[in-house]
Amino acid sequence: MNWGSFSNFLAMGGYGGFVWGAYGVTAVLIAAEIFALRARRRRAVQEVASRSRGQG
Amino acid sequence: MSSTARAEGGVHLFRFAAPAEFYRLAGRLTPWFAALSIVLAVIGLYIGFFAAPTDAQQGESYRIIFIHVPAAWMAMFLYVVMALWAGVGLVFNTRVSAMLASAIAPTGALMAFIALWTGALWGRPTWGAYWVWDARLTSTLILLFLYCGFIALHSAIDDPRRADKAAAVLALVGVVNVPIIYFSVQWWNTLHQGASVRPGGSSMAGIMVAAMLVMVFAFWMYAIAAVLHRVRSVVLEREQRNEWAQAVVVARGGK
Numbered sequence: 130m131n132w133g134s135f136s137n138f139l140a141m142g143g144y145g146g147f148v149w150g151a152y153g154v155t156a157v158l159i160a161a162e163i164f165a166l167r168a169r170r171r172r173a174v175q176e177v178a179s180r181s182r183g184q185g
Numbered sequence: 186m187s188s189t190a191r192a193e194g195g196v197h198l199f200r201f202a203a204p205a206e207f208y209r210l211a212g213r214l215t216p217w218f219a220a221l222s223i224v225l226a227v228i229g230l231y232i233g234f235f236a237a238p239t240d241a242q243q244g245e246s247y248r249i250i251f252i253h254v255p256a257a258w259m260a261m262f263l264y265v266v267m268a269l270w271a272g273v274g275l276v277f278n279t280r281v282s283a284m285l286a287s288a289i290a291p292t293g294a295l296m297a298f299i300a301l302w303t304g305a306l307w308g309r310p311t312w313g314a315y316w317v318w319d320a321r322l323t324s325t326l327i328l329l330f331l332y333c334g335f336i337a338l339h340s341a342i343d344d345p346r347r348a349d350k351a352a353a354v355l356a357l358v359g360v361v362n363v364p365i366i367y368f369s370v371q372w373w374n375t376l377h378q379g380a381s382v383r384p385g386g387s388s389m390a391g392i393m394v395a396a397m398l399v400m401v402f403a404f405w406m407y408a409i410a411a412v413l414h415r416v417r418s419v420v421l422e423r424e425q426r427n428e429w430a431q432a433v434v435v436a437r438g439g440k
Contacts, residue, residue, distance in 0.1 A: 131234070131235060131238070131239065132235075141245040141246070141248070142239065142244045142245035142246075143244070143245075144245045144246035144310055147246055147249065147306045147307065147309060147310050148245060148248055148249055148306075150306045151249045151252060151253070151302065151303040151306040151307065152249075152252060154299075154302055154303075155252050155299050155302070158295060158298070158299060159295075159407070162291070162295055162411060165291075166411060166414050166415055166418070169418045170414065170418045170421075172418075173417075173421035173422050173425075174421065174434055174438070176421070176422065176425055177421050177425045177431055177433075178431075178434050180426065180431065181431035181434065181435055
C-alpha cells in the first residue's frame with residue numbers, strides 16, 4: 130500500500146486535481162458511451178420491431 | 186429464422202461476411218470482451234495505484250499514464266483498423282466491412298479525446314502547460330478531427346452505400362497521419378517524451394510498465410466490446426427491411 134490513509138490517496142501527493150480530473154472524465158465518458166450504445170441498440174430494435182408489425 | 190442465413194452462408198469463414206451471421210457472432214462475443222475488460226481494468230488499476238511506487242521525477246502525477254497511453258495507442262490502432270475495414274469495403278463492396286468501419290469511428294474518437302484530455306492534465310504539472318502546439322499533440326488533435334470528419338461525412342450522405350464510399354476515402358487518406366503521430370517524437374524535437382516502451386527495452390520501472398500494459402489490454406478489450414455492440418445496432422439499422430432482422434427481433438428480442 131502506498132498511501133496510508135484515504136485522504137492521502139485522494140491528494141495524490143498534491144496532484145489530486147490532475148490525476149482525478151483525468152480518471153474522472155475518462156470514467157464519465159466511457160459511461161456515456163455505454164449509455165449511448167444501449168440507447169442506439171434500443172432504438173434499432175424498436176425500429177425493426179415496428180417495421181415487422183407494419184408489414185404484418 | 187437464422188437457419189436460412191446459416192444455410193446460404195455455408196460453413197467457411199466467409200459466412201461471417203453475411204450480416205445475419207456476423208450479427209450473431211458479434212452478439213456472442215461482446216459479453217466476453219466486456220468481462221475481460223472489467224477484470225483487466227481492476228487488476229491494472231490495482232497495480233497502478235497500490236503496487237507501483239511514486240515516480241522519482243514526476244511524483245504521483247505520472248499515474249495518469251495508466252489511462253493516457255492505452256487511450257493514445259487505441260486511438261491510433263482503431264484508426265488503422267477502421268481505415269482497413271473501410272478500404273476492404275471500398276474495394277470488395279462488402280457490407281459488413283463498411284458497417285464495422287462506421288462502428289469503430291465513435292470509439293476511436295472517444296479514445297483520441299481521452300488521450301488529449303489526460304495528456305493536458307499530465308502536461309500541466311509536467312511541462313507547465315495544458316497544451317502546446319507540439320508535433321505529437323497536434324497530430325493527435327488531427328486524429329480526433331479525422332474521426333469526427335469520418336462520422337460527419339458518413340451521416341451527411343443519406344444513401345448508406347455512398348456514405349460508406351465517401352467516408353472510406355477520407356479514412357484512407359487520413360491513415361498518413363498515424364505514422365506521423367507515432368514517429369513525431371523522433372522526427373521532430375518535441376516536448377512530448379519519447380516512447381517509454383519499445384521492443385527490446387523500457388525506460389520505466391517494471392511494475393509501472395506492467396500496470397500500463399494491463400490497462401492497454403483493458404482498453405483494447407473495451408474497444409472491441411463497444412465496437413461489436415455498436416456494429417450490431419448498425420446492422421439492425423441497415424437490415425431492418427430484411428426478413429432475418431425482423432425474425433431475430435420478434436423471436437428473440439434482438440438477441
